[in-house]
Every structure is written in structure tokens, then in C-alpha cells.
Ligand SMILES: Nc1ncnc2c1ncn2[C@@H]1O[C@H](COP(=O)(O)OP(=O)(O)OP(=O)(O)O)[C@@H](O)[C@H]1O
């Protein structure tokens with residue numbers, strides 16, 4: 001009697017064990033792959049962030065006899081500006097980076113919604129054509145966009161200056177316009193971001209990134225608009241709402257649950273928009289448009305400071321984590337109004 | 341406080357004529373029900389009145405003012421949508437207050453009206469909730485409440501009960517009727533449910549294929565349908581129809597339905613005399629067909645031979661599905677009837693209550 005019950009319980013435990021372990025078994029291959037391509041580099045990077053890893057150590061890596069442990073010195077140098085790098089202050093870059101992402105989203109979302117609303121007008125001719133066209137920027141690689149816009153803002157041959165030249169000619173000006181979009185250092189609106197110059201390059205990049213950013217927002221808003229029941233507008237019009245009042249009282253609040261996650265996504269995208277920034281301004285002039293990821297890349301590519309770059313990446317990781325936690329919170333706070 | 345008039349109103353969607361020369365006059369404080377089968381143009385007619393669709397031609401008047409070019413918000417109407425169309429992001433209170441806020445009504449006044457309407461509808465406890473936290477019946481009340489607080493001249497309802505379960509529908513029917521008595525305002529109510537129409541309306545307008553068929557009080561529509569469509573649409577179960585001929589037989593006028601022949605009583609024959617030898621449709625309601633053994637006193641009856649096909653016991657009555665030759669029809673007989681499925685029997689047609697329609701024009705002969 002006793003033995004059978006013990007046997008039973010052993011069998012039972014076995015079954016339970018199998019049930020619990022099975023999912024992990026399934027996950028094992030994925031973990032193995034991730035271990036090699038994600039976790040190993042991650043840990044390796046954290047380790048070298050505490051060293052003075054440089055070109056000299058590339059051959060023997062961690063076994064290199066010249067590799068010195070420097071403790072948290074790299075981190076301290078980054079944050080206090082002790083790096084052998086010109087025009088670099090960590091917090092200025094961080095604040096610019098946040099400002100860059102924020103202002104982009106603040107322009108893209110309203111513009112995207114506005115365009116979506118206009119394209120959603122009943123009886124508008126050629127709706128499908130417009131909708132096909134505005135997918136275009138979404139599918140063009142940011143590298144191409146960055147390069148093309150860099151040329152557009154070229155001082156000598158750029159389309160922007162030529163266009164402006166044409167414009168001032170109409171008003172009797174003879175001199176060609178030669179705005180140094182990507183080189184001019186003195187900020188046109190000095191008070192806008194007091195702790196760092198917002199150079200002309202920033203505005204040029206805002207324009208270029210606008211081209212890149214609004215279609216996605218319009219795409220999202222168009223989908224959301226079509227899911228707003230028409231009878232809400234009819235009810236509102238009977239209730240006495242004008243077109244503008246319907247927009248503010250119905251359209252905007254009902255787009256909110258969809259647009260906020262889209263804005264959060266847009267923010268993180270702009271926050272780490274490496275390709276575009278690197279190819280358009282390269283972070284210049286004088287690192288005024290540098291964002292964290294382009295700076296980290298520069299630390300390796302030009303300065304060969306592997307240890308510092310590793311430490312910098314760890315810092316970026318924590319910044320990204322904070323950004324993620326905040327945005328995640330915002331996203332979750334926007335519940336949908338419809339049936340749960 | 342307002343009358344409503346449709347004058348030669350047409351509405352076309354492309355080639356589709358959704359509303360076809362509609363002429364209706366609704367008096368102040370009336371409860372008019374627009375009823376008809378699906379797709380007949382009821383909703384369209386209502387939306388034209390609300391200003392949500394533009395009329396193709398004709399005129400619509402509210403309180404003797406032509407409103408063809410008046411915006412919905414300036415027509416002084418309120419509408420309850422079939423979907424309720426509550427603003428999902430606003431609380432119940434704000435849903436009801438929305439129209440008043442837009443009209444810049446003072447805050448205390450808004451509060452007074454919303455609370456009052458909420459009390460009338462029994463939704464005081466729901467005011468802070470969002471629409472999605474409400475049941476279908478509660479949402480329906482909120483939709484009505486939103487209309488009430490506006491204190492409009494005319495209330496429009498588009499099938500407001502069709503999303504509710506049967507029991508709640510009966511209850512809300514009574515409540516809307518009560519509301520009408522209380523508010524003393526013009527109600528225009530669209531439904532495809534003839535029971536709803538019969539129980540609530542002061543007058544019913546029956547519409548089919550965009551055309552007004554007949555407009556009258558529920559009782560008159562039931563007793564004196566103007567044509568075949570109205571006769572078949574009003575009443576449940578529907579009136580039985582038999583194609584046949586009017587014929588003279590030994591000097592008496594008879595209805596010859598092929599499988600049976602019933603003479604028309606002399607006192608009712610008057611209007612039919614001119615139509616002898618015409619093709620007609622003979623109509624009789626199920627409750628005017630009786631079990632041979634349970635015939636009410638003092639009515640003229642005619643015996644018709646039938647076979648019982650199906651019986652449905654309803655408790656206080658029995659529905660008999662009967663076959664006479666190629667005709668099948670329904671009788672609503674006394675619950676004591678002992679007729680059984682498959683039985684050959686006789687039923688009695690009440691010849692004081694029948695209808696005869698011209699087979700060609702489908703108009704009632706009278
Ligand atoms: N916007 C529109 N465009 C084209 N046709 C329409 C439009 N609205 C309605 N119709 C057509 O007009 C006719 C009447 O429609 P309506 O909605 O008034 O019917 P209804 O009587 O309310 O039917 P139901 O009982 O199903 O609601 C239908 O045949 C419908 O297809």
C-alpha cells in the first residue's frame with residue numbers, strides 16, 4: 001500500500017517535471033543562438049568597458065598583456081567630459097538626442113494626422129494614388145534618404161539653395177543664396193535649446209526627417225480614422241458640433257489610443273536614427289547634431305577607443321532602458337475606448 | 341413643439357430611388373411610426389428629416405419652416421441611433437451633456453437637465469461610467485437620455501430597440517410610450533417590427549420600396565388595410581391570402597378560391613357587385629377562422645373543408661396550419677380545440693371580417 005502510493009507519487013513527480021521542463025527544452029535552441037550572437041557580445045562588451053582596450057589589444061583581446069583594468073574610469077571620463085575628444089559633453093549630447101527625437105515626433109504626429117484627415121475627405125479624387133505615394137518614404141532606406149538630403153542641402157549645388165536663389169530672384173535679388181546648411185555653426189534661434197547650439201543642420205535634418213517620418217504616422221492615422229464609426233460624427237453634428245468641433249471632440253480623442261503608441265515608436269526610432277544622422281550631417285558641425293549612437297560609432301571608427309566605446313554603449317543601454325520604461329508606461333496608460 | 345411635413349420628397353442614390361414621392365404630415369405631439377420591410381427606405385426618410393442626407397427633390401418642413409438647406413444642428417431635432425452612437429471616450433454624464441455644452445448652456449442648467457433625464461430613465465448611478473461599461477439596455481437609455489436633455493422639437497428614433505433581447509424590448513417599448521406622454525413632443529420612430537408599430541404609434545405610416553402605402557391609426561390599418569401589402573404586413577401571424585375569382589352563383593355573389601367557395605353575405609356584398617367575374621385575392625386573418633365547435637355567437641360563418649398540417653399550442657390559443665387543396669393557411673383558434681395533425685376537418689370562416697383585393701392593382705375593393 002505504502003510502496004504503491006510512493007511509486008505513484010514518484011511517477012506523478014516525473015510527469016510534473018516533464019511538464020515543467022518541456023517548454024525550456026523547446027526554448028533551448030533559441031537560447032543557444034541568442035547566447036552566441038547576443039549575450040556573449042553583451043557580456044564581452046561589459047567586461048572591456050572596464051579596460052583601456054585599444055587597437056593594441058585587438059590581436060590577443062582579453063589575453064593581451066598590455067590590457068589594463070581601469071575600473072570605472074571610462075564611465076567617469078564619459079560623464080565628466082574627460083575624454084580626449086573635442087566638443088563633447090555627455091549631457092549636452094544626451095539632451096540634444098532627446099530633444100531631437102521629441103521634436104521630430106511632435107511634428108510628425110500632428111502632420112500625419114492632419115494629412116490623413118484631409119485624405120480621408122469623402123469623395124476625394126485619386127485617394128488610392130495618394131495612399132500609394134505616401135508609402136514610398138517608408139520603403140526607401142534611410143541611408144539613401146540621408147545621402148540625398150545631404151546633397152539637397154549642399155551649399156553650392158544643393159536644390160534647396162538653388163530653389164531659394166530662384167525665389168529671391170523673383171524679388172529682384174541678384175546674388176545667389178549660399179546658406180551653409182550643414183556647416184554653419186552659429187544657431188539661428190539661440191534660446192531654443194540653451195545648453196547646446198541648435199545649428200542650421202538641425203533644422204535641415206528636421207525637414208529631411210519629416211519627409212521620412214510623416215508617412216508612417218499618416219498610414220497609422222488613416223487606418224484608425226476608418227475605424228471611427230461614421231454615426232458618431234452624425235450624432236455630433238445633430239448635437240450641434242461644427243466640423244472643427246467634431247475634429248477636436250471626436251477625431252482627436254478617438255485617434256489618441258492609436259497615435260500614442262505610434263508616437264512612442266516614432267520617438268524610439270528617431271532617438272536611435274543612426275543611418276540617417278550619420279549620412280546626412282555625420283553629427284556635425286562640431287558634433288552639434290551628434291546623437292548617442294553616432295558618437296559611440298565615432299569612438300571606434302575614428303578614435304579607436306574600444307574600451308570607452310564599450311562603456312558608452314553600456315550607458316546608452318541604460319538610457320534606452322529608461323526611455324523604454326517611460327514610453328512603455330505611456331503606451332499602457334492609453335487604453336482603448338472600445339470593448340475590452 | 342412642432343409638426344413635420346414631407347412634401348413630394350424624393351431621394352435617389354444613383355439610379356436607386358430610396359424614397360419615392362413621400363407625402364406625410366405629422367401633427368405636433370404625434371407619435372408616428374414608419375414601418376416597412378428591410379431596405380424600404382425608412383432610415384433614409386428619417387435621415388432626410390435629420391439633415392444627414394440631402395433630399396433629391398421636394399421639401400421637408402419642421403414647424404412649417406422648410407429645412408431643406410438647414411444644417412442638422414439647426415433643425416432642433418434629436419436622434420436616437422440604432423447603434424446608439426454614444427461617444428466612447430466620454431462618461432455617460434458627458435455624453436448627455438455634449439450637445440448642451442456645445443450650445444453654451446450654463447453649467448447648472450446642464451447639470452439640472454442631465455440629472456433629471458437620468459432620473460426619468462433610471463440611470464443616475466451610471467453617470468460616471470464609460471459607455472463600454474454599460475449593458476445594451478443601459479446604453480439604449482443613455483442614447484435616449486442624450487436626446488431628452490436637448491429638449492428638441494422633434495425626436496427621431498431609428499430602430500432603437502433592435503439590439504435588445506425580447507423581454508427588454510417589450511419593457512422599453514412601454515417606457516418610450518410613457519416618455520412620449522410625458523414630454524408631449526413629436527416622435528418619429530422607425531422600425532421594421534409591426535408589433536412595435538402597433539403598440540406605440542398614434543399613427544403608422546407603412547412604406548414599401550420607398551413608397552408610402554398607407555398612413556392611419558393602428559386600429560384602422562388593421563381593420564381596413566388599403567392594399568394587399570399593408571394587409572399582409574400588419575398583423576401577426578399575417579393575414580391569409582387566397583387567389584380566386586368573384587362570381588355570381590344563383591344570384592348570390594361568391595368567392596371562388598378553386599378549392600372552396602364561400603358566399604358573401606348580402607349585407608356586405610355592396611361594393612363587390614361591380615367586380616363580379618374579376619380575379620381577386622381573398623384575405624382573412626387567422627383569428628377570423630374558427631374551430632367548428634368553438635364559433636363565437638352572432639357571426640356569419642362559412643364552412644371550409646381542410647386538412648390539419650401542423651398545430652402549435654400557444655397556451656391561450658392554438659395556431660393551426662391548414663391545407664385546403666393547394667392553399668396553406670393559418671388559423672388562430674380556441675385552445676379547447678381538439679383538432680389533431682393529419683385530421684380532415686372543417687373550419688369556419690368569419691364572413692363579417694374578410695378583405696377582397698383586386699388581383700391586378702392589389703388595392704382593396706371597398
Ligand atoms: N448611402 C447610400 N448609398 C446608396 N444606397 C443607399 C444608401 N443608403 C441607403 N441606400 C439604399 O436605399 C435603400 C433604403 O435604405 P434604408 O437604409 O433607408 O432602408 P431601411 O428601410 O432603413 O432598411 P432596414 O430596415 O434594413 O434598416 C436600400 O436599398 C439601400 O441599399
Ligand SMILES: [Mg+2]
Nearest residue numbers: 382383384499
Ligand atoms: Mg434602417
